[in-house]
Amino acid sequence: MTQRAFLIPLILLLCIGSSMPSEASERPSPDFMLDATAKVQGEFFIATVSGITSAPDLWFKEENFTMFRQKNGSYRALVPVENMTSPGSYAFLVKKEKWEEKVPVTVASNNLPVQKIWLDKKTNSLKATKEEKAQVKAALRTLSDTKLWSGPFIYPSNGRKSSPFGVKRSYNGAPVSSYHKGLDIAVPQGTPVKSPAKGKVVLTGYESNRFHVHGNTVVVDHGHGLTSIYMHLHTISVNEGDMLEKGDTLGTVGSTGISTGPHLHWGTYLYGTSVDPELLVRNEY
Numbered sequence: 001m002t003q004r005a006f007l008i009p010l011i012l013l014l015c016i017g018s019s020m021p022s023e024a025s026e027r028p029s030p031d032f033m034l035d036a037t038a039k040v041q042g043e044f045f046i047a048t049v050s051g052i053t054s055a056p057d058l059w060f061k062e063e064n065f066t067m068f069r070q071k072n073g074s075y076r077a078l079v080p081v082e083n084m085t086s087p088g089s090y091a092f093l094v095k096k097e098k099w100e101e102k103v104p105v106t107v108a109s110n111n112l113p114v115q116k117i118w119l120d121k122k123t124n125s126l127k128a129t130k131e132e133k134a135q136v137k138a139a140l141r142t143l144s145d146t147k148l149w150s151g152p153f154i155y156p157s158n159g160r161k162s163s164p165f166g167v168k169r170s171y172n173g174a175p176v177s178s179y180h181k182g183l184d185i186a187v188p189q190g191t192p193v194k195s196p197a198k199g200k201v202v203l204t205g206y207e208s209n210r211f212h213v214h215g216n217t218v219v220v221d222h223g224h225g226l227t228s229i230y231m232h233l234h235t236i237s238v239n240e241g242d243m244l245e246k247g248d249t250l251g252t253v254g255s256t257g258i259s260t261g262p263h264l265h266w267g268t269y270l271y272g273t274s275v276d277p278e279l280l281v282r283n284e285y
């Protein structure tokens with residue numbers, strides 16, 4: 001039998017197989033989609049499941065991600081690739097009752113330089129207080145069902161970008177232990193800081209109330225696991241619970257907390273993991 005003659009019956013068999021009445025044809029099997037199978041450290045995957053009536057379970061790197069219902073009825077999660085993730089192969093796993101899919105993906109280095117920082121003993125020992133750490137962490141992990149943002153983000157302040165997101169940091173000659181979890185914008189003290197998208201204020205923290213490292217801080221929840229933070233503010237003009245439209249002022253630029261001069265530190269987070277804010281300005285999600 002030629003190869004072709006062999007293929008035709010096989011195709012026929014497959015067609016018959018898929019048209020046979022079964023549980024699967026009554027309830028079409030869900031469809032799992034990723035926007036790409038490769039990402040760079042500090043970016044995020046867009047995972048979507050359609051053809052399903054309630055949220056499936058989604059895992060990436062052994063972490064479970066809540067999927068949120070979209071207007072079109074599908075479920076979606078913007079899954080962060082933490083900036084310190086080792087480049088290599090990983091997989092997404094998605095499950096709902098008897099349906100399960102595993103999709104291999106890869107993560108590449110963002111090739112950002114390592115910044116060597118030398119601190120004197122006194123500065124090196126300055127640490128965030130328990131209170132500020134716990135409150136900031138909880139606020140950045142807010143998961144809310146309503147997607148408040150739409151369209152691309154705007155920059156909260158326009159000015160010179162003095163330090164990009166993701167630069168890896170080594171302190172006093174030790175191995176890389178952390179990275180810059182936001183974008184620094186150098187603008188004069190008193191410059192208004194605007195909400196880059198619609199959101200709800202979930203935290204206001206004050207230097208005078210133990211926010212020694214972050215300084216005066218605001219965290220905004222944009223919904224569906226996306227939050228943003230504004231640090232080292234001179235003044236804060238909002239309260240927890242306030243709803244902000246895109247462009248509403250939330251405070252002014254300052255140099256409170258550990259800061260070498262007036263600048264805005266702007267961070268964006270998905271499920272509590274920082275991602276590059278520039279992505280949200282460049283694209284619509």
Ligand SMILES: [Zn+2]
Nearest residue numbers: 182183184265
């Ligand atoms: Zn910064």
